[in-house]
Amino acid sequence: MKRAVLRAGVIGCGNVAGNHAAAYRDLPGVELVACADVDPDRAGRFAVRHGAAASGPDDLFDHGLDLVSVCTPHPTHEAVVTRAAAHGAHVLCEKPIATELGAAARMVAACEAARVRLGVAFQRRFWPAARRIRAAIDDGTLGVPVLGHTSVLLHRDTSYYTADAWRGSRAADGGGVLMTQAIHNIDLLQWYMGEAVEVSAAHAAFRHGEATEAEDTAVATVRFASGGLATLAASTALTPGLGTRVLVSGRTGASAGLTEYPEGTEARIDLWAVPGAETSAPPFGTGLAADPPLSRINGALAPFHTLLIEEFTDAVRQGREPAVTGREAAKSLAILTAAYASAASGRPEPVPAPHEETTA
């Protein structure tokens, strides 16, 4: 019999974990019971702050959890998610699902075999502006999307790449601005435009090259199965950062765009170029803003984590798939896999099948 109140845990008590804890506190029908970290001091402080029991990663599941949020660094996601699945806990994993497609496929397979749900935290899909554009595609207002653009023009201090041992190494992080920041926008683009089939990309390290072997700047073009085309420009080397933008034009000729500026604020529709309903807003409002600290950027995302977690817990209760499944999250990783391959080969590269099981 299903419990009335879902018992939740958090694994990895760093920057983003507070957003998950806040959602479990604020949502009815779910409570944060326990948290774990490889660093016991971090787990202890987080437990006190959020009224949960501190635990080591191995003991966490002794607390009889229904679900866990995985908020550990990207390269650990596979091991942590598969362990949670083996304990029968539903899993909400932070993005990116993994840094390579084989790991993502194994995570999906492990959760399916254990009959637990796997959701991935692309909380920007829950911006009302993002959903309005999706609705305008679904109801035919825009028509089939044929042209997309996203810019992810951000600021990070070099210290961002040096403060935590796992950041900035290609082996650990799997990449730079594409893997860690732009993946949110690539997820939105593919949500709007459908299956991606080919990517051409180039990247460089213009500003943080001393601190990271991964790219701090990248450009790409993406071709979709529909025949649609999209471009991307992404960087963490700008001061001040210029926020993020997604723009989609459909076969009807109508266009819609959203802006997240400054980074971490709720995106708003900045362009609604639909005949008879035209509106536009300047992307930078009253002017450029100073770059907010990372803690404020992450904190400002919390309301959208709450919406995503509400949808995920509803899915668990109702025994259905969540809005952003592991399979869905693997699609943006497949586009990135092709982008990195293209940057290395200098040629357009096909987007690999996101769900192919590999032994890698």
Ligand SMILES: NC(=O)c1ccc[n+]([C@@H]2O[C@H](COP(=O)([O-])OP(=O)(O)OC[C@H]3O[C@@H](n4cnc5c(N)ncnc54)[C@H](O)[C@@H]3O)[C@@H](O)[C@H]2O)c1
């Ligand atoms: N959805 C978003 O907008 C968003 C925002 C920030 C971070 N993230 C993602 O969340 C993840 C974590 O990022 P962060 O900035 O919070 O990192 P962080 O370094 O601040 O925190 C990670 C924590 O995990 C712990 N940890 C590492 N390996 C572990 C393991 N095997 N078991 C248990 N604990 C372990 C570390 O000790 C640390 O406390 C990343 O994958 C990142 O991409 C997503």
